[in-house]
Amino acid sequence: MSVADTAVDINNLAIFLADQQLNNLAACASVDCIIICASAVLHSAEVLFQTLQECPTLTRKLVLCGGIGHSTQFLYEAVADHPQFHTLAKAITGLPEAQVLERIFDEFFDGAAVRAAGCQILVEDESTNCGRNAIKSREILERFAFDLKNIILIQDPTMMLRTTASFEHAYKHVENRPHFISCPVFVPQVRPSAQGQLVYAFNSPPMLWDMQRFIDLILGEIPRVRDDENGYGPNGRGFIGHIHVPAEIEDAWRRLQSMSKGTRS
Incomplete structure (x- = not known):
């Protein structure tokens, strides 16, 4: 995946989770x-x-x-x-x-x-x-x-x-x-820098998470909101009601999860 493609996937997950x-x-x-x-x-x-x-x-x-x-x-x-x-x-x-x-x-x-x-x-x-x-x-x-x-x-x-x-x-x-x-107040978004690194969008608030921590947070959140045996919904731990996770969000999560595992191996 290119950095630009990775940024799109991160942004889509961030928008979904922010529920603005x-x-x-x-x-x-x-x-x-x-x-x-x-x-x-x-x-x-x-x-x-x-x-x-x-x-x-x-x-x-x-x-x-x-x-x-x-x-x-x-x-x-x-x-x-x-x-x-x-x-x-x-x-x-x-x-x-x-x-x-x-x-x-x-x-x-x-x-x-x-x-x-x-x-x-x-x-x-x-x-x-x-x-x-x-x-x-x-x-x-x-x-x-x-x-x-x-x-x-x-x-x-x-x-x-x-x-x-x-x-x-x-x-x-x-x-x-x-x-x-x-009301999340803002929705975090990222972009590729001129050097090919992921950075926060130009209009982002100051003092946000370290980039890797931000990615880890959104990756860790998707399994929690899933309504399956491992999630927090009625079919899992019963902490929340049913949340539908769209297929495109699941696809973006899988790509980012695979990328994240690759960078840590």
């Missing part, structure tokens, strides 16, 4: 709730917090979601490497991911003004994986007996499809369950 239903938070009508799951790619949180600062009536409830899990160290490192947030590096090390987001929100954005405008901030800092993000967020919202008709979900775009499926699964027995809207 909302591509502009600032242009969105007000919703009952926004839930953001912490990620080592801080761009999504920055866009959300900036948008809330400019439009604090965008939502009545904001849930900051994430405990301490296998990827939390990547979040600490992202904060330490950030041109502004690095001043928090020592203070946030060891904190649950949701508390890291809260510190960023309050120290680098006008969190107090957002709260004063009527947006309630809830911190869910116990979940350790995607499925628990959904369950624990539902529990914290139910604790306050909120009547929610619509919820925007924000997550690492490589995990957005599975995250929305996890929330829909967590609410499957809830009467009058809310409508979930996927």
Whole structure:
């Protein structure tokens, strides 16, 4: 495969997994709730917090979601490497991911003004994986007996499809369950460089994953969203509802998987 062909396959997987239903938070009508799951790619949180600062009536409830899990160290490192947030590096090390987001929100954005405008901030800092993000967020919202008709979900775009499926699964027995809207904030895309290497597209946000880690993430996600004996769907581990993976996505995954194995052998 050429680098250009590889880039097409990567981009198609990234688009599929990002499940972008909302591509502009600032242009969105007000919703009952926004839930953001912490990620080592801080761009999504920055866009959300900036948008809330400019439009604090965008939502009545904001849930900051994430405990301490296998990827939390990547979040600490992202904060330490950030041109502004690095001043928090020592203070946030060891904190649950949701508390890291809260510190960023309050120290680098006008969190107090957002709260004063009527947006309630809830911190869910116990979940350790995607499925628990959904369950624990539902529990914290139910604790306050909120009547929610619509919820925007924000997550690492490589995990957005599975995250929305996890929330829909967590609410499957809830009467009058809310409508979930996927908002990955951005969809990562790559291109061949003049030197024939894979690099991120020109309009990409700063401070994204190392390229090999990004590829590993999207390759690892496809087996999870499959509804077979090894996947997370009803025919497998039962963590999410059925997701149809189109044939062209499966074909792209196989080509990339074969290429990835070849480069590591």
